[in-house]
Amino acid sequence: MPFGRHCQCGKCRKGSHQTRAIEKMKGRNYILSVVLLLLALRLVAQDLSIKRYADTIRYEMKYGRIIVPVTVNQVVYRYILDTGGQTATIWEEAKAMGGQLTGASKVTADMNGKANMYSMGRLPEVKIGSNLKLSLTTIALPDIKGFRELGVVGILGGDAFKDVVMALDGAKSELRLYYPYRPKGLKLSDGIPLAYSETWHVNFPLSFSGASVQVMFDTGVPELLTMSEKDYLFLAQTQAATVVRKGRGTLGAGLEGLGEAKPLKQVKMGEFALGGKSFQNATCLVAPNVPTILGAELLKYGVVTIDYPRGRFYFQPYEEASADLAKAAPIWDVSILPAHGRFEITAVWEPLTDRLNIGDEVVAVNGKDITRLLLSETTISDIFDRLISSETTITMKRGNRKFDIPVHRR
Incomplete structure (x- = not known):
């Protein structure tokens, strides 16, 4: 039966109480609309109150390490950008910055997997670029000769960028910081989800000829790929990794010095892809007790963007054509x-x-x-x-x- 202002009730033949019901319903709808409008206006006001920014910071590439300027207490220092590490500073320099010790912690801060007890400290008034301002926890390091030779005071880990979106453009030697959103054109659904990490490491699955292992994007490692013995053995089962030659030794010197000599392998990897770009015939070094790492050499082939707050990794290649890496990175005997x-x-x-x-x-x-x-x-x-x-x-x-x-x- 039609229901409206001029309809009559089937029992009393009057329409007044129906009209009142309609008007009451309209009143409720009006109140609901006002509440929703006020809520929307509040959300818009909150969004407008957020300070958005996009900073560009020039970096220097030295011996395969990315070196960035960091301002502490209005003085500019140089740090190695190390997405696979935790922020660490030579404590003699940190004291000059106004740093204060806060305790001690056992930290695995070494490329050879070595752990040690380090004092921890806090750096006040840290500024990266023009807008990222924070108080930063740091590992307190002894004087490290290798850092002095590079002209740096420490390493800047992913923990420094946990609230922003970071992009690395190797072609322009630029570190770009975005807050609170990603740069235009990057959809959340297009990114590779990151595994949870208390230390803000960039871990995600990467498939080699159809077999997937967890890798860590680590700008502290110059090479394109290094791999754990465990992951190599898994990939070898599907012929996604084959040994080219064998050796013995250490992959390098970490904060705790040279690691113990171990069996090493140089391995040819199956095809892998990032951002639609195929990488073929890549070789990597395999050693026990090291993580599987995708290193800074990746920046030769495209822009890497890490959305730390939303846990996403993006790769935008400079060229869509496949990269044949058969002769890309030969190593000495x-x-x-x-x-x-x-x-x-x-x-x-x-x-x-x-x-x-x-x-x-x-x-x-x-x-x-x-x-x-x-x-x-x-x-x-x-x-x-x-x-x-x-x-x-x-x-x-x-x-x-x-x-x-x-x-x-x-």
């Missing part, structure tokens, strides 16, 4: 680092594993004496970077005997 007051062999690969030992002293490279050079990682890195050929000779010393060994980059 040996690794040499300063240790025990001299330059020593810290890793050796086939076919030299039967001729050289970990800890052997190196006294010359390409016929040039290195015993009087500054004992540092950057010194030996510069020597090998300047070599044009993929072959050179290193001079070894065992006791009173010296001998030459040809080494190759492959």
